[in-house]
Every structure is written in structure tokens, then in C-alpha cells.
Amino acid sequence: MSLQDKLAAAFQENSTNAAVQNHKKEAFNAFAQQGFPTTKDEEWKYTSLRNVLKNEYGIAPAKTADVSAKSIQPYLVSGVDSYKLIFVDGVFQETLSDESDEFSVQLLSKAIEDSKNNEIFKQQYNSLAKGVSSLSDLNTAFAQEGVLIQVAKSKVVSKPIEILYLASGESSALLLQPRNLILIAENAQAKFIERHQSLTDIATFNNVVTEVFVGKNAIFDLYKIQNDKENASLVDATLVAQEKDTVASVFTFSFGGKLTRNNLSFFQNGTGCESNLNGVTILEGDQLVDNHTLVAHKSPDCTSNETYKGIYGGKATGVFNGKVIVDQIAQRINAYQQNDSVLLSDTATINSKPQLEIFADDVKCSHGCTIGQLDKSALFYMQQRGIPPKEAQALLMFAFCADAVEDIKIPALKQKINTMVADKLGVSMDFDEIE
Amino acid sequence: MEKVDNYGLSYQETKTDKEKSKTYHIDKFQKPKARTMLKIENLHAKVEDNDILKGLNIEVKAGEVHAIMGPNGAGKSTFASVVAGNENYEVTEGSITLEGEDLTELDPDERAHKGVFLSFQYPVEIPGVSVTNFIKTAINAKRKAQGLEDMPAAEMLKKIKEKSALLEIKRDFLSRSLNEGFSGGEKKRNEIFQMAMLEPKLAILDETDSGLDIDALRIVANGVNKLKSDDNAVVVITHYQRLLDYIVPDYVHVLADGKIVKSGGKELALELEEKGYDWIVK
Numbered sequence: 001m002s003l004q005d006k007l008a009a010a011f012q013e014n015s016t017n018a019a020v021q022n023h024k025k026e027a028f029n030a031f032a033q034q035g036f037p038t039t040k041d042e043e044w045k046y047t048s049l050r051n052v053l054k055n056e057y058g059i060a061p062a063k064t065a066d067v068s069a070k071s072i073q074p075y076l077v078s079g080v081d082s083y084k085l086i087f088v089d090g091v092f093q094e095t096l097s098d099e100s101d102e103f104s105v106q107l108l109s110k111a112i113e114d115s116k117n118n119e120i121f122k123q124q125y126n127s128l129a130k131g132v133s134s135l136s137d138l139n140t141a142f143a144q145e146g147v148l149i150q151v152a153k154s155k156v157v158s159k160p161i162e163i164l165y166l167a168s169g170e171s172s173a174l175l176l177q178p179r180n181l182i183l184i185a186e187n188a189q190a191k192f193i194e195r196h197q198s199l200t201d202i203a204t205f206n207n208v209v210t211e212v213f214v215g216k217n218a219i220f221d222l223y224k225i226q227n228d229k230e231n232a233s234l235v236d237a238t239l240v241a242q243e244k245d246t247v248a249s250v251f252t253f254s255f256g257g258k259l260t261r262n263n264l265s266f267f268q269n270g271t272g273c274e275s276n277l278n279g280v281t282i283l284e285g286d287q288l289v290d291n292h293t294l295v296a297h298k299s300p301d302c303t304s305n306e307t308y309k310g311i312y313g314g315k316a317t318g319v320f321n322g323k324v325i326v327d328q329i330a331q332r333i334n335a336y337q338q339n340d341s342v343l344l345s346d347t348a349t350i351n352s353k354p355q356l357e358i359f360a361d362d363v364k365c366s367h368g369c370t371i372g373q374l375d376k377s378a379l380f381y382m383q384q385r386g387i388p389p390k391e392a393q394a395l396l397m398f399a400f401c402a403d404a405v406e407d408i409k410i411p412a413l414k415q416k417i418n419t420m421v422a423d424k425l426g427v428s429m430d431f432d433e434i435e
Numbered sequence: 436m437e438k439v440d441n442y443g444l445s446y447q448e449t450k451t452d453k454e455k456s457k458t459y460h461i462d463k464f465q466k467p468k469a470r471t472m473l474k475i476e477n478l479h480a481k482v483e484d485n486d487i488l489k490g491l492n493i494e495v496k497a498g499e500v501h502a503i504m505g506p507n508g509a510g511k512s513t514f515a516s517v518v519a520g521n522e523n524y525e526v527t528e529g530s531i532t533l534e535g536e537d538l539t540e541l542d543p544d545e546r547a548h549k550g551v552f553l554s555f556q557y558p559v560e561i562p563g564v565s566v567t568n569f570i571k572t573a574i575n576a577k578r579k580a581q582g583l584e585d586m587p588a589a590e591m592l593k594k595i596k597e598k599s600a601l602l603e604i605k606r607d608f609l610s611r612s613l614n615e616g617f618s619g620g621e622k623k624r625n626e627i628f629q630m631a632m633l634e635p636k637l638a639i640l641d642e643t644d645s646g647l648d649i650d651a652l653r654i655v656a657n658g659v660n661k662l663k664s665d666d667n668a669v670v671v672i673t674h675y676q677r678l679l680d681y682i683v684p685d686y687v688h689v690l691a692d693g694k695i696v697k698s699g700g701k702e703l704a705l706e707l708e709e710k711g712y713d714w715i716v717k
């Protein structure tokens with residue numbers, strides 16, 4: 001039985017919330033009709049799910065393995081005092097997680113049943129993700145677990161909220177579909193760190209949807225750490241709706257996993273918005289990372305900054321598709337986009353495509369794309385000064401990534417990312433000193 | 436009776452009935468023979484199937500300054516690159532030794548650890564890596580190769596201050612990306628700053644004078660002269676006699692068509708300045 005058939009057989013119309021039930025039904029029908037995307041779809045031209053879909057996935061994991069606090073430690077950002085929210089195989093782990101009075105967390109399953117959330121599920125839930133792709137519809141139809149996080153008006157959450165989704169698959173492959181809804185109220189501020197991680201070598205397929213609503217004058221930061229095992233794949237849709245005078249930033253650090261597709265969308269619904277999208281990808285082997293970004297400038301006097309850096313070795317594949325839409329009313333927009341790639345081998349590939357659709361006339365849009373190899377003369381120069389080739393290469397690569405890393409607002413996280421970069425580049429260098 | 440001891444010094448041996456003693460005559464004190472730093476024999480090298488060096492010989496002893504001059508395209512930069520170990524050039528014949536040790540099989544960084552330094556004719560821009568961090572990394576890489584710990588931060592700072600003062604380099608310059616947007620003169624001065632930091636045994640300066648105004652030339656030459664000692668050697672590659680007024684060579688060589696075709700004292704440089712190369716190179 002194909003995965004799609006299996007899903008059809010497993011689909012249940014069982015939600016007690018009428019709005020959610022409706023979404024489920026519609027989404028399932030849409031998915032059933034379209035099926036999984038194939039490379040015939042323009043949006044999936046360079047990213048084939050074929051190999052990922054071949055696995056025999058269990059749709060609802062039979063039982064959750066016991067996971068100790070110690071075993072999750074390596075996947076948390078050490079040195080960061082954070083509020084932890086830990087899921088294992090889609091199930092929330094209360095004993096491993098933190099509580100806080102700085103924000104409210106509800107498990108999605110509970111939130112749906114809570115009548116005081118009725119408006120949220122009528123208005124916001126699935127309003128951004130609906131119909132975006134057959135995979136986000138699939139998530140809506142089957143949404144397993146996840147969180148509804150609300151940060152109240154004018155509340156500045158003092159510590160980052162660190163959400164860790166673990167897969168503990170011991171015998172059979174796992175399909176996990178977390179679903180999150182984050183509401184940052186007017187004037188509030190919150191930072192998030194998010195990671196999907198397999199604890200075993202069993203195949204996992206994470207199909208994740210996160211919708212974020214950023215209220216007036218609020219600040220939202222999300223750091224995605226993607227360094228999963230080689231049998232783990234991730235298709236993520238993160239959609240951010242911004243009201244007037246908001247700053248929303250999403251950083252994506254992709255260092256591992258079999259296939260990673262990031263669908264990152266920003267909707268600027270009010271004036272004076274700033275959207276920041278930074279990405280660093282370092283791959284080897286036959287890994288693939290596909291960053292599909294969308295910035296929808298729907299209001300005047302907004303900015304967007306997009307800086308993606310990629311280093312590809314082995315037979316790795318990178319895809320970057322940066323879509324920027326500027327509506328006719330969105331005058332005086334400043335949209336910046338840059339995608340730089342370095343290919344370390346002849347067999348690595350990068351497909352980079354800026355996609356600008358501009359309907360306003362008073363706008364500043366710049367986009368650039370560079371694809372290069374390591375500068376051999378720079379390597380010789382550095383080697384001549386006594387720096388061994390590996391370190392020289394790492395130093396060059398590190399400098400190459402710097403633009404996309406330097407804006408990280410959490411110092412310990414910046415250190416962690418630097419260490420991960422050094423690790424990926426195969427050196428043990430203290431980049432701390434190398435500003 | 437005059438004799439020579441194991442160290443090559445002469446002494447008078449006097450015998451008394453019961454003891455033997457040595458009396459050295461200080462006025463006859465001989466300087467111990469300078470040891471050879473760089474020795475190149477019959478060096479042939481090619482790049483992309485073009486033979487560039489065609490049997491080059493040179494011997495540079497500790498404490499000496501050698502100048503290599505010659506027409507454009509003679510192979511001067513190739514010589515420098517080959518000694519530094521640039522993989523673009525293939526050595527097909529001959530040997531290169533530093534203090535008797537064969538360099539030909541060593542990687543560029545290993546040669547640097549042994550004390551080879553090349554001031555590049557065209558220093559490479561390295562965006563995102565500051566001058567300070569680059570030189571720190573270089574120094575500590577060398578120390579690591581020698582089994583030493585990183586240089587303590589305070590010592591490093593002191594050294595950077597001292598050497599940047601010697602080359603009249605300003606502080607803010609040190610935090611800029613290496614060579615990025617530097618003027619020609621700034622690049623060359625930065626090369627000598629790095630040389631001062633690394634204290635090499637053998638420094639090859641490839642056209643370090645080109646692009647320098649007279650003041651900068653004086654600063655750079657002064658920097659080189661301060662570093663000169665009986666324990667290291669300098670090879671300057673230049674087009675112009677001018678530099679040699681400041682860095683005075685013990686020997687001048689003419690490199691043409693991949694070989695040293697003439698050698699002489701410092702007066703040869705003046706002669707070349709006056710007559711050009713045609714009288715040597717037909």
C-alpha cells in the first residue's frame with residue numbers, strides 16, 4: 001500500500017471542534033486529490049520526495065519510548081537558559097518540559113477542545129497554511145500534536161522558548177506531523193529555538209506546519225536548527241503574519257538530514273514591518289536542503305532582508321527559491337535578497353532562483369546570487385603563512401557564512417552555531433576569537 | 436706553535452713541563468663560517484606544460500641579503516612560488532633545501548613552519564577575516580606544529596603593538612578584512628607586518644617596493660632591516676635599484692629565461708639600472 005493509500009485509510013473525522021473539523025475535511029480532500037508533490041510541480045522541480053516516500057511509515061506511533069533528560073541534552077543549546085518544550089514521537093513530555101508564567105502553552109489537542117480558544121481556531125488557525133501545498137494540507141488533516149503558544153500583550157518573554165521534537169523510532173519508520181500556532185500579542189517579544197531530531201537511525205519524515213501571528217509593534221525571533229540523522233527528512237512550512245511595526249526574523253541553520261525542505265513565508269499586513277530571513281546550509285554526502293522563501297509585501301514602508309549562504313560538498317544539492325511579491329499599494333519597500341553558494345566538489349549542485357514580482361513603482365529591490373568555488377589563491381596565501389589547508393578552508397568558509405550568523409541575538413546560540421559550523425568543516429577551531 | 440682548534444679558531448700552544456695550555460690570539464679570531472640557509476640546485480619547474488625555471492642555482496647564507504632582478508616574465512615570481520611550495524608549479528628536476536633540509540616534498544604550511552616566508556607580489560584579499568585574527572591564527576598554527584601552546588593573549592597583543600608600530604600601521608587598520616580594499620602600498624606594508632610577526636628564517640620579498648611611495652618604501656625597508664640578523668636571510672626580488680639603496684644586498688643576481696645568468700655585488704644593480712638587461716640577455 002502506498003503511503004497515500006495508507007493515509008486515506010487512516011483518516012478520521014473525529015475533531016470535537018467544528019472549525020477544526022472543517023479544516024481537516026477540506027484539507028484531506030485537497031491532499032487526496034493532489035497527492036504528494038512530484039518534480040513535475042514547478043515548486044518541487046529540484047526536490048524529489050520519491051526516496052523519502054518509499055519507507056514504510058507508521059502513521060500513528062504505537063508507543064512512545066522512554067526518553068531520559070540526559071539523552072536529550074546534546075540536542076538542547078547548552079549554555080542557554082531556556083523554557084523547554086519537549087515532544088517525543090509527537091507526544092508532549094511534561095516531565096522534561098518547563099512551565100512559565102511569562103506565556104501560555106497549550107497542547108494543540110487540548111487547545112482545540114478549550115472553548116475559550118474558539119475565536120483563534122475560527123480566525124487564525126490554518127488561515128495562513130490552507131492550500132499552500134498538499135503537504136501542509138496533509139498536516140492539517142492529520143495534525144498530530146504541537147503547541148498553541150500565546151504571549152500576552154506587552155509581555156517580553158525573558159528566556160528563549162526551546163522546542164525540541166524528538167523521534168524515538170526503534171523498529172519502524174515514523175511519519176510525524178507536528179502543528180504549531182504561535183500568537184505574539186501587541187507590543188510583546190519572544191524568541192524561539194526549534195529543532196527536529198531523531199534519536200535512532202530509523203527513517204523519520206517530519207511534515208511540520210507552524211503559523212505565527214505577530215501583533216502590532218511586537219518582535220518575534222525563530223531559530224531553526226536542522227542537523228538531523230541521515231535517515232531523517234523534514235518538510236517544514238513556517239508562515240508568519242505581521243501586523244504594523246513588527247520585526248519578525250527566522251534563521252535557518254541546516255547542517256544535516258537526508259532531505260530538508262523549508263517553506264518560509266512572511267506576510268506583511270501592516271506598514272513599517274521588517275522581515276529578516278537568514279540561512280546557513282553546510283552539506284555533504286547526498287543530502288539536500290531546499291529553502292523556498294516568500295516575502296509578501298502587502299503594505300507600504302516595509303523592509304525585508306534575506307541572506308542565505310550555502311556550502312555544498314560531495315553530491316549534496318542545494319535549492320534556493322526566493323520569491324518576493326510587492327503589491328501595488330506597497331510603495332517605498334526596501335527588499336534585499338542575497339544567496340551565495342560555494343561548491344566544494346564537482347558533483348555538488350545548487351539551484352538558485354530569485355523570483356521577484358513587483359507591482360508597485362516606488363520600491364527598492366535588490367537581489368544577488370553568487371556561486372563560487374574555494375578561492376585557491378587565498379588558500380595558498382593562508383597556507384604560506386602556516387595555516388594548514390583544512391583550517392584555511394574553514395577560516396574562509398567561516399568568513400563566508402559570517403553575514404548570516406552575526407545577527408543571532410542569543411550569544412550562547414551563536415557560539416553553538418559557530419561550533420556546529422567548525423564541526424561541519426572538520427576543524428576544532430575556536431571561532432570565538434575570530435569575530 | 437700555531438694550531439687550529441675544533442671550532443676553526445687558531446691558538447698558540449705553549450708547553451711547560453707539567454701542563455699544556457691554550458692561548459688564543461683575539462686579533463686572529465675568525466668569524467665562524469656562516470651556515471647555508473637556502474640552497475637551490477639545478478631547479479626546473481613548469482606550469483601547465485610551460486617550462487619556466489630551467490636550471491636555477493642559488494645559495495643564500497645566514498645573515499645575507501640577495502637581490503634577484505630580471506626582465507618581466509623571467510620567472511622571478513615563479514621562483515618565489517616554487518620555494519614557498521605553490522602546487523600550481525611542478526618541480527621536474529633539482530633540489531631546494533633550507534638549512535640542509537629538503538623542502539620539495541613539504542606542503543606550503545609545513546615550509547612556513549620551517550621558516551619560509553613569501554611577501555606576495557599580489558597579496559590576496561580575504562574578506563571577513565581581520566588582519567589581527569589572521570596573524571593570530573597563523574602564529575598559533577606554527578606554534579601548534581612545533582608542539583607549543585597558543586601564544587598567551589597578552590604576549591600576542593604586545594607583539595602586535597610593537598610590530599605594527601614598527602611599520603607605522605594604525606590600530607583600526609588591524610581590524611579590517613585582510614587586504615580587502617587595501618591600497619597597493621597598504622597591502623605591501625601589511626605583508627612586512629606579517630613577516631615581522633612571524634620572524635621567518637628565509638624571507639622572499641617579491642616586488643615589495645612596487646606601488647610604494649618613497650615614505651612607505653623607507654618604512655618597509657626599515658622594517659626589513661630591523662628583522663635582519665645573522666640568523667636569517669632575505670631575498671628581495673625587484674625591478675628597481677631604488678629599494679636596494681635601503682635594503683643593501685650582499686649579492687645581486689640576474690634571472691633571465693629561468694636561470695641565473697649573472698651574479699655580482701651591489702654595484703651590479705646600479706649597472707643594470709643604467710644599461711638595462713639587454714647586454715646580459717641576448
Ligand SMILES: Nc1ncnc2c1ncn2[C@@H]1O[C@H](COP(=O)(O)OP(=O)(O)O)[C@@H](O)[C@H]1O
Pocket residue numbers: 482483485487505506507508509510511512513514523
Ligand atoms: N599560472 C601560470 N600559468 C601559465 N603561465 C604562467 C603562470 N604563472 C606564470 N606563468 C608564465 O611564466 C613566466 C614567468 O612568470 P613570472 O614568474 O611571473 O615572471 P616574473 O615574476 O619574472 O615577471 C611568464 O611567461 C608567465 O606568463
Ligand SMILES: [Mg+2]
Pocket residue numbers: 511512513556642
Ligand atoms: Mg613577478
